[in-house]
Amino acid sequence: MAYSETTGSYSSLLNALRPVNGAGPNRKRRKLDHHPELETGESTSPRSSATYTDHDKTENAPVAAKTQDVSKDAIEGGDANEAEDAESEDGDETEDPFDRHFSIPTVKEIQASIAERSRDKQKPNSKMVGTSLRKTWLAAPDTQPSSVVRKLADISLKRRLQHKASELIADLTESESDVAGAIFGYHDVVVGCRTVTNSSRFRDICVLHALNHAFKTRDRVLKNTAKLSQSDDDQQEYRDQGFTRPKVLIMLPTKQSCVRFIDAIVRYSEPEQQENKARFLETFSRDDTEEWSEKPEDFQELFGGNHEEDFRIGLKFTRKTIKYFSGFYNSDIILCSPLGLFRAISSGGSKDEKKAPDAGFLSSIEIAIIDHASALQMQNWQHVESAFSELNGIPKESHGCDYRRVREWYLDGLSKYMQQTIILSAYLTPEINALASSRLHNIAGMIKYVPLYEGSMLDVTNSVPIPVSQTFLRFDSPTASKDSDARFKYFCASIIPQIAKDKGSKGVLVYVPTYADFTRVRNHLTNSLESTSISFGCVSEYTSVKDTARARSHLLSGRNTILLYTERAHHHFRYKIKGVRKVIFYGPPENPIFWNEIVAMLGINRDLIDGSVNGGKGSARAMFSKWDVLKLERIVGTDRVGRLISDGAGDVFDFV
Numbered sequence: 260m261a262y263s264e265t266t267g268s269y270s271s272l273l274n275a276l277r278p279v280n281g282a283g284p285n286r287k288r289r290k291l292d293h294h295p296e297l298e299t300g301e302s303t304s305p306r307s308s309a310t311y312t313d314h315d316k317t318e319n320a321p322v323a324a325k326t327q328d329v330s331k332d333a334i335e336g337g338d339a340n341e342a343e344d345a346e347s348e349d350g351d352e353t354e355d356p357f358d359r360h361f362s363i364p365t366v367k368e369i370q371a372s373i374a375e376r377s378r379d380k381q382k383p384n385s386k387m388v389g390t391s392l393r394k395t396w397l398a399a400p401d402t403q404p405s406s407v408v409r410k411l412a413d414i415s416l417k418r419r420l421q422h423k424a425s426e427l428i429a430d431l432t433e434s435e436s437d438v439a440g441a442i443f444g445y446h447d448v449v450v451g452c453r454t455v456t457n458s459s460r461f462r463d464i465c466v467l468h469a470l471n472h473a474f475k476t477r478d479r480v481l482k483n484t485a486k487l488s489q490s491d492d493d494q495q496e497y498r499d500q501g502f503t504r505p506k507v508l509i510m511l512p513t514k515q516s517c518v519r520f521i522d523a524i525v526r527y528s529e530p531e532q533q534e535n536k537a538r539f540l541e542t543f544s545r546d547d548t549e550e551w552s553e554k555p556e557d558f559q560e561l562f563g564g565n566h567e568e569d570f571r572i573g574l575k576f577t578r579k580t581i582k583y584f585s586g587f588y589n590s591d592i593i594l595c596s597p598l599g600l601f602r603a604i605s606s607g608g609s610k611d612e613k614k615a616p617d618a619g620f621l622s623s624i625e626i627a628i629i630d631h632a633s634a635l636q637m638q639n640w641q642h643v644e645s646a647f648s649e650l651n652g653i654p655k656e657s658h659g660c661d662y663r664r665v666r667e668w669y670l671d672g673l674s675k676y677m678q679q680t681i682i683l684s685a686y687l688t689p690e691i692n693a694l695a696s697s698r699l700h701n702i703a704g705m706i707k708y709v710p711l712y713e714g715s716m717l718d719v720t721n722s723v724p725i726p727v728s729q730t731f732l733r734f735d736s737p738t739a740s741k742d743s744d745a746r747f748k749y750f751c752a753s754i755i756p757q758i759a760k761d762k763g764s765k766g767v768l769v770y771v772p773t774y775a776d777f778t779r780v781r782n783h784l785t786n787s788l789e790s791t792s793i794s795f796g797c798v799s800e801y802t803s804v805k806d807t808a809r810a811r812s813h814l815l816s817g818r819n820t821i822l823l824y825t826e827r828a829h830h831h832f833r834y835k836i837k838g839v840r841k842v843i844f845y846g847p848p849e850n851p852i853f854w855n856e857i858v859a860m861l862g863i864n865r866d867l868i869d870g871s872v873n874g875g876k877g878s879a880r881a882m883f884s885k886w887d888v889l890k891l892e893r894i895v896g897t898d899r900v901g902r903l904i905s906d907g908a909g910d911v912f913d914f915v
Contacts, residue, residue, distance in 0.1 A: 354415065355415040356415060356443060356444050356445050357415065357445075357471075357472065357475050359445075360445040360677065360679075360703060361625070361666070361677060362499075364668070364677075364702075365667075366667050366668050366671050366673065369668055369673050369676060369677070369702060370673070372676075372702045373673075373676055373702065376702070383395050383396065383397055384396055384397075388433060388434050388437045388708070389433050389434055391710055391711045392434045392437075392452060392708055392709070392710050392711070393708070393709050393710070393711060394437065394706065394707070394708055395706070395707045395708075395709070396446075396704055396705065396706040396707070397704050397705050405437075405440045405441040405444045405446055405706060406440040406444060407436050407437050407439075407440045408428055408431065408436050408439040408440045408443060409428070409436055410428060411424060411425045411428055413428075413440070413443075414428075414439075414443045414471075415443075415471075416467075416471050417470075417471055417474045417475060417478075419474070419528070419529070420467060420470060420471055420474070420527055420528070423467075423526065423527045423529070424467055424527070427460070427463050427464070427467065430460065431460060431464075432457075434452070434708070435457060435460055435461070435464070437708075438450055438461070438464065438708060439464045441706045442464055442465065442468050442681055443468055443471075444703065445679045445701070445703050446679070446701065446703045446704055446705065446706045447679060447680045447681075447695070447699040447701040447703070447704065447705035447706070448679075448680075448681045448682070448705070448706050448707075448708075449682045449684075449687070449691070449695050449699075449705065449706070449707040449708070450681075450682065450683045450684065450707075450708045451684055451685075451686055451687040451691075451707070451708060451709045451710065452685075452708055452709070452710045453630075453631065453633075453683045453684055453685050454685065455556050455557050455560050458560065458630075458631075458683075459519075461630075461683050462519065462520060462523055462630065463523055463527070465509075465628050465630070465681055465683070466520060466523040466524050466527055467527055468626070468681075469507040469509070469524075469592060469626055469628065470524065470527055470528055472506060472507065472625065472626055473506055473507055473576060473591040473592060474576070476499075476500070476506050476591075476625075477576065477591065479499050480499050480500050480664075483497035483499050483664075496663060497664060498664065498665065498666045498667060499664060499666070500623070500664050500665060500666065501622065501623025501625070501665060501666065501669050501674070502619070502622045502623050502653065502654050502657075502658075502660050502665060502669060503588055503619060503620055503622050503623045503654060503658055503660065504588060504589060504590065504591065504623070505573070505587060505588070505590050505591065505592070505593050505620050505621070505623065505624060506591060506592070506623060506624065506625045506626065507591065507592040507593070507624070507625070507626045507627075507628070508592075508593050508595075508600075508621065508624045508626070508627045508628070508646075508650075509592065509593070509594045509595070509628045509630065510595060510596065510597055510600065510627070510628065510629045510630070510635065510643065510646065511594060511595070511596060511630050511631065512561065512568065512596065512630075512631050512634040512635050512638065513561065513562070513564075513565065513566045513567065513568060513596070514542075514543045514544075514545075514564075514565040514566070514567045514570050515543075515544065515545065515563060515564030515565045515566060516561075516630065516631065517543055517570060517572065517594050517596075518540075518543050518544045518564065518565070520594060520630070521539070521572075521574070521583075521594065524574070524581070524592070525581065528576065528581065530576075530579060530580055530581045531579040531580065532579060532580045532581075533580070533581050533583070534580060534581070534582040534583060535582065535583035535584050536583060538583065538584065539572070539583040539584070543565060543570070543572075544564065544565060545564045545565035546564065547559070547563045547564055548563075551563065554833055555833060555852065555856070557685075557852060558833050561631065561634050562831075568596050568598055568599075568638055569596060569598045569599050569602065570595060570596050570599045571593065571594070571595035571596070571599035571600055571602075571603050572584060572593070572594050572595070573585040573586060573587050573589070573590030573592070573593050573594075574590055574591060574592045574593075574594070575589055575590050575591055576591050576592075587603070587620040588619070588620050588658050590620075593620070596638075597635055597638060597639065597640075597642030597643045597645075597646060598638065598639065598642055600642070600646050601642045601645060601646070604616055604617065604618045604621075604645075604646075604649060617654075617655065618649035618652065619652075619654030619655060619656060619658060620654075621646075621649050621650050621651075621652070622650075622651065622652055622653060622654045622674075623651075623669065623674070624650050624651065624678060625674075625677065625678055625679065626678070626679050626680075626681070627647075627650065627678060627679070627680045627681070628680075628681045628683075629643065629680070629681070629682045629683065629684075630683045631683065631684070631685070632682050632683065632684035632691055633684045633685040633686055633688070633691075633849070633850065634685075636688060636690060636691070636849075637827055637830045637831075640690050643694065644694060644698075647694065647698040648698075650675065650678065651674040651675040651678060653672070675700050676700045676701065676702050677701070677702065678700075678701060679701055679703070680695075680698070680699050680701065682694075682695065685850070686849070686850065686851070686889075686893060687707075687709060687889065688849060688889065689889065695707070711897045712851070712892055712893050712896050712897045713896050713897075714893075714894060714895045714896030714897075714899065715851035715852065715854045715855055715893060715894050716729050716854060716855075716894050716895060716896075716914060717896070718855050719854075719855060719858050719859075719879075722855050722858075722859045722862070723858060723859050723861055723862040723877065724862050725861065725862060725876060725877050726876045726877070726915070727858060727861060727876070727877040727878070727879055728876065728877070728878050728879070728913060728914075728915050729858070729879050729881075729913070729914040729915075730878070730879070730880045730881070730911065730912065730913050730914075731880075731881050731883055731891075731895070731903060731911070731912040731914075732749075732753070732880055732881065732882050732883070732910065732911055733883055733884065733903065733910040733911070733912070734746065734749035734753075734882060734883075734884055734910070735884070736884035736885065736886055739886050742884055742886045743775070743776060743779075745884065746776070746845070746846065746882060746884065747776070747779055747780070747783075749882060750780065750845060750882065751783065751787075754843060754882070755783075755784075755787075755789065755790055755793070756789070758793060758820065758821065759789060759790065759792060759793055764820055764841075765817045765820055765838075765840060766814060766817070766820075766838045766839050766840030766841060766864065767820055767821045767822070767839075767840070767841045767842075767843060768814075768821075768822050768824055768836065768839045768841070768842050768843070768857070768860065769821055769822065769823050769824065769843045769845060770824050770825075770826070770829075770842065770843070770844045770845060770848065770857055771823060771824065771825050771826065771845040771846070772825075772826045772845065772846040772847075772848060772849065773825075773826070773846075774799060774800070774825055774827065776845060776846070777797075777799055777823060777825045780823060780845065781795075781797055781823055784821070784823075793820050793821060794813075794818065794819045794820050794821070795819055795820060795821035795822065795823060796809070796810030796811075796813050796814060796819045796821070796822050796823070797810060797822070797823045798810050798811070798822065798823070798824050798825070798828050798834070799823075799824075799825040799827070799828050800825055800827040800828045800830075800831055802828070807834075810822060811834070811836055811837070811838075814836065814837075814838045814839070815837045815838030816838070817838075822836065822839075824836070826848055826849065826850075826853065829848075829853055829856070829857070830850070830853075833856065835860060835863060836860050837860075837863055837864065838864060839860040839861055839863075839864055840861070840864055840866070840877070840878075841861075841877075841878045841879075841880075842857055842858055842860070842861065842877075842878070842879040842880070843879075843880050843881075843882075844857075844879070844880065844881035844882065845882060846881075846882060846883065846887060846890070847881055847883055847887050847890035847891050847894055848890065848894075849890055851890075851893035851894055854894050857879075858877070858879045861877030861878075861879070862877070864877075881894075883903070885904050888900060888904055891903060891904070895914075
């Protein structure tokens with residue numbers, strides 16, 4: 260376990276964590292213009308925030324790269340000017356979503372809200388945003404509704420962020436303005452309409468919100484620390500922080516996507532100095548591969564540049580500086596891939612694999628952002644679920660925390676109800692919805708944005724130069740857990756016999772969404788007596804380049820009747836396979852773009868184009884059950900999917 264299971268009351272937790280030798284040293288008054296901790300590395304005041312004054316220990320050993328020398332006062336926790344800046348920006352706390360969500364609610368109020376939500380089943384409310392985006396929200400009756408961001412005054416921003424923010428807000432569409440209002444209002448937000456076109460603006464909205472939150476948290480701590488240093492009242496108390504410093508977690512699919520996020524962070528924060536920037540660019544950034552210039556634009560966005568999937572990096576902010584590769588416990592924002600975070604937790608937050616697992620740096624995350632969740636699902640979604648299971652726990656060690664400064668709802672184990680989660684995805688899947696329903700507990704409620712789909716199959720006529728019949732074959736599947744068995748049984752009973760009966764059948768591409776189903780079908784074609792006469796090849800995400808080329812060549816030449824092709828193989832490589840005469844979807848593709856790309860392979864078959872085979876017509880058939888409703892909706896359209904799932908008139912649906 261990464262955390263102790265102690266979630267008791269505030270007083271019992273304090274007793275458990277109190278030093279053995281009793282109370283700490285007497286607090287001394289400190290002048291704001293003198294920082295002895297910068298000289299000794301220790302704080303002279305137990306009331307000062309060690310979280311924001313500790314010296315850094317970078318996560319990785321420094322590499323030989325030229326970096327700017329940064330003065331101590333710029334690197335370390337803060338100074339009088341920062342405290343004064345923070346104080347000068349104070350406004351009405353009741354109007355600021357930051358204070359309304361994190362500072363004002365008491366433990367009793369939070370517990371009452373949780374009890375009300377568990378007692379009363381929340382009914383979802385929905386409305387249309389524009390003509391093609393459905394907004395659905397779940398919230399307690401007393402929850403503040405989300406607003407729409409149309410101008411700078413609609414959000415409470417730190418002054419240093421306002422100039423660049425005004426340019427962004429002026430460029431937002433109606434739907435983006437609505438999403439921005441939900442994000443800045445600290446609701447949980449699930450967006451299922453991320454595209455190549457709007458991804459940069461969604462990224463900028465998230466970055467602006469994350470920076471605003473990190474700066475407000477840090478400035479509030481520094482201001483209160485300054486007040487405590489000038490006060491003689493030992494009973495004066497400020498509850499303004501969590502157990503550890505990191506407040507924002509951003510999960511991304513590739514190193515290049517991390518570069519884009521950090522570029523946005525630099526653009527909006529406008530630091531005077533960037534420490535370890537050269538090292539960051541050397542290890543994270545890479546030019547696009549020229550051979551991918553003909554790939555689809557969504558592929559280029561995801562895999563362009565450095566597409567390594569194992570990374571993590573911490574960012575620390577001071578008044579004038581961004582420090583890259585700061586130690587996680589000294590970072591304000593952590594950016595990582597699910598795999599990179601999993602390995603960081605397993606190694607205790609460092610590169611030392613011998614250290615015990617430690618997720619304490621995730622104990623005080625208040626904003627969690629998942630960008631391109633649909634791409635993360637093509638990696639290992641279990642790492643995402645594992646990361647969320649580690650959030651908001653009580654760390655095993657104090658890491659310099661002053662528990663008298665920790666918000667009471669942290670100490671009472673209620674932080675998961677205060678955390679905001681933002682999920683951006685090209686489309687929503689059962690796994691993403693399950694994560695949202697099981698791991699998102701925000702008392703401000705959850706808002707979900709899902710587009711209405713016209714149906715990607717309608718674009719086939721524009722992308723394929725021959726007529727293509729698109730047929731959907733429904734099979735009975737009593738439960739989701741038995742869906743795989745029902746699908747396999749239908750495939751063996753209805754699809755395989757047709758292929759075996761047609762002695763002249765060639766060029767059959769069988770598209771299989773999951774690797775588990777792929778191995779099952781492959782083994783059946785290998786061992787089943789009724790299938791031994793059918794020659795086939797395989798291309799999966801694990802197939803070597805040599806074996807892939809051989810399998811594709813044998814399909815084109817007619818040596819193999821069938822080519823088994825997995826969804827992840829297409830996701831990672833986007834092959835254009837020649838020799839395809841018929842397409843069989845073992846299940847609808849998760850990504851609706853893949854439907855058109857797979858069917859379009861019929862259009863590069865010369866025998867079909869000149870009419871010498873199948874009368875010049877292509878054929879695409881897809882097996883589906885009622886559990887494929889989300890996938891099917893994106894392919895056939897929102898208006899048609901209901902009839903395919905519930906229509907009792909038949910199980911075969913043709914679209915010509």
